[in-house]
Amino acid sequence: xxxxxxxxxxxxxxxxxxxxxxxxxxxxxxxxxxxxxxxxxxxxxxxxxxxxxxxxxxxxxxxxxxxxxxxxxxxxxxxxxxxxxxxxxxxxxxxxxxxxxxxxxxxxxxxxxxxxxxxxxxxxxxxxxxxxxxxxxxxxxxxxxxxxxxxxxxxxxxxxxxxxxxxxxxxxxxxxxxxxxxxxxxxxxxxxxxxxxxxxxxxxxxxxxxxxxxxxxxxxxxxxxxxxxxxxxxxxxxxxxxxxxxxxxxxxxxxxxxxxxxxxxxxxxxxxxxxxxxxxxxxxxxxxxxxxxxxxxxxxxxxxxxxxxxxxxxxxxxxxxxxxxxxxxxxxxxxxxxxxxxxxxxxxxxxxxxxxxxxxxxxxxxxxxxxxxxxxxxxxxxxxxxxxxxxxxxxxxxxxxxxxxxxxxxxxxxxxxxxxxxxxxxxxxxxxxxxxxxxxxxxxxxxxxxxxxxxxxxxxxxx
Ligand SMILES: [Zn+2]
Numbered sequence: 001x002x003x004x005x006x007x008x009x010x011x012x013x014x015x016x017x018x019x020x021x022x023x024x025x026x027x028x029x030x031x032x033x034x035x036x037x038x039x040x041x042x043x044x045x046x047x048x049x050x051x052x053x054x055x056x057x058x059x060x061x062x063x064x065x066x067x068x069x070x071x072x073x074x075x076x077x078x079x080x081x082x083x084x085x086x087x088x089x090x091x092x093x094x095x096x097x098x099x100x101x102x103x104x105x106x107x108x109x110x111x112x113x114x115x116x117x118x119x120x121x122x123x124x125x126x127x128x129x130x131x132x133x134x135x136x137x138x139x140x141x142x143x144x145x146x147x148x149x150x151x152x153x154x155x156x157x158x159x160x161x162x163x164x165x166x167x168x169x170x171x172x173x174x175x176x177x178x179x180x181x182x183x184x185x186x187x188x189x190x191x192x193x194x195x196x197x198x199x200x201x202x203x204x205x206x207x208x209x210x211x212x213x214x215x216x217x218x219x220x221x222x223x224x225x226x227x228x229x230x231x232x233x234x235x236x237x238x239x240x241x242x243x244x245x246x247x248x249x250x251x252x253x254x255x256x257x258x259x260x261x262x263x264x265x266x267x268x269x270x271x272x273x274x275x276x277x278x279x280x281x282x283x284x285x286x287x288x289x290x291x292x293x294x295x296x297x298x299x300x301x302x303x304x305x306x307x308x309x310x311x312x313x314x315x316x317x318x319x320x321x322x323x324x325x326x327x328x329x330x331x332x333x334x335x336x337x338x339x340x341x342x343x344x345x346x347x348x349x350x351x352x353x354x355x356x357x358x359x360x361x362x363x364x365x366x367x368x369x370x371x372x373x374x375x376x377x378x379x380x381x382x383x384x385x386x387x388x389x390x391x392x393x394x395x396x397x398x399x400x401x402x403x404x405x406x407x408x409x410x411x412x413x414x415x416x417x418x419x420x421x422x423x424x425x426x427x428x429x430x431x432x433x434x435x436x437x438x439x440x441x442x443x444x445x446x447x448x449x450x451x452x453x454x455x456x457x458x459x460x461x462x463x
Contacts, residue, residue: 037088037145037206043156044149046093046113052149053113054095060117065287067102067120072283075276076100076118076136079129083137084114086213088206089144098136102286106228107239110139112148120286121235125228129273134211134221138243141206147199158399196458201246208253209260217266222253229308237308241451244458302445303339303355306452310459313337315359317430320437321459323452326356334360337456344415352415355441355449357456362434375434376406376427389413401462403428414442422446424453430462 044052067073080098084090094114101107104121111117116139118132126132142148195203204222212218225245228236246252310321313328315335322328322337329336329343336343338356345351362382364375376395384390394409405428414421419442426437437460439453 037202037209039089039144039146040150041153042146042150043153044146046091046146049143049146049149050093050095050113052152053111053115056111057097057115060111060115061099064117065102067100067283067286069100069280069283071276071279072100072120072123075272076123076132079133080116080136080140083133083210083214084140084144086210087137087140087144088209094143104235104286105238106232106235107242108135108139109242110142110148112143112146114140114143116140116143120280122228122239123277123280125232125235126224126273126277127227128220128269130211130216130220130268131224131227132273133214133216134207134224137210137214138203138207138221140210141203142195142199144206145199145202147195147203151196151199195243197244197246200243201249201252203243204246204249204253205256208256212257212260212264215265215267217268218257218260218264219253220268222249226250233308234305237306238451240308241455244455301341303341306339306449308455310455316361317463318359318435319459319461319463320357320359320456322357322456331358331360333362334358353440354415354421355445357440357453358438360436360438361430362436363432364434372404372406372427372429372434375429376408376425376436379427379434379436380408380410380425387412398426400426400428401460403462411443416442419443426457428462435462 077098081096084094084096096114096116098116098118100123101117101119103119104124105119106121106125107119108122109117116136118136118139122135123132126135207221208218211221226249229240229245304325306323307325309324311324312319312321313335320337323339326337326339326342329338336353336356336358338353342353342355343351344354360379362375362379364378366374380390380392390410390412392408393411396407398405398407405426408423408425408427410423410425412421412423413419421440422443424439428435437457439449439456441449441453
């Protein structure tokens with residue numbers, strides 16, 4: 001296809017994903033010990049966080065290799081429980097369960113209700129106990145501030161506003177119980193992805209608070225995030241996609257610390273950490289991840305993995321961030337953002353995008369009063385001319401930056417021989433044209449690109 005696109009559909013909920021980065025979680029935290037850490041508006045009960053989190057954890061553990069080494073697991077679990085005992089807004093509803101994922105990617109994530117996963121890579125990258133405690137305290141912050149169900153709440157309200165839940169309203173049973181049932185099927189991707197920057201800021205505040213009260217150097221969390229992003233850009237892509245970096249992380253944390261109270265002992269390390277880490281480093285290496293993009297055609301080598309550092313592209317009426325090892329190139333009706341090797345030249349000399357993203361402005365016909373669905377249909381029809389095997393898999397209403405949007409998942413022939421591609425197309429109205437944000441990758445590589453695409457989509461600004 002001549003523009004970009006993407007995503008395996010099914011278990012991921014489009015609306016949640018689109019919305020998440022755009023939702024502003026009121027932080028409500030202006031300072032201090034008498035700081036009120038208050039979760040945002042939420043239609044769920046904390047017990048439902050647990051129920052949803054447990055379900056997602058079950059799915060996660062089918063996909064993730066867990067490290068079952070007793071010394072490491074006991075250390076992480078004991079540390080985790082100690083930390084969350086200091087968390088604000090903790091309730092007896094949460095289950096607090098800490099597990100170690102046997103992956104060298106530097107990552108950690110929290111599911112609603114207290115299911116926390118820390119990657120082996122994160123523990124190995126931590127130089128001392130305060131750093132790994134900082135990561136875990138931050139994840140606990142997402143749980144006690146209930147960011148997962150807060151975002152789900154907002155997504156539901158947006159769907160409701162968009163009339164997309166009309167069907168539900170007519171069915172029996174209470175509204176929330178039906179939506180709850182629907183959410184159960186959303187799966188892990190919906191919960192662990194796309195914390196907004198505001199949610200990140202709040203998780204930082206809680207994380208720093210917990211570190212301070214645990215007697216740790218309260219700078220450790222923010223410092224560790226800075227270090228790993230600089231030092232291991234390739235191994236932190238998923239983490240910084242799920243946890244976008246707040247604008248002034250270090251500054252905000254530095255400002256919070258004096259408000260917490262007099263300086264604490266500022267401990268950084270423990271003999272237990274040192275001994276656990278030594279033991280961990282001596283264990284057999286983690287299983288090889290199978291999500292590396294690969295060009296099955298053999299003749300084309302796959303592009304280098306996208307950098308987790310994003311640069312900004314200023315377009316006409318919009319801005320978006322994209323990996324700093326990609327390039328931007330103007331196209332006939334917009335811009336293409338892609339890695340080296342992401343554009344494939346065809347026999348006729350035309351160029352098609354195999355990897356990356358594009359933004360296109362499309363002028364639907366029928367001028368006055370065209371609807372989003374109709375305009376999107378016209379755009380897809382216009383693509384079909386040069387993409388005869390393009391199929392729509394799924395189309396969902398969404399809300400992007402406060403505007404009604406449509407998310408269309410497509411399957412198409414990839415310009416890479418013999419391969420199929422996935423496309424994710426987000427369309428919305430911009431003044432008098434249709435704006436389409438398209439993500440594309442070969443189907444086999446799509447999952448590996450997903451964190452990058454998600455981060456890009458979240459960064460979209462429209463003027
Ligand atoms: Zn986070």
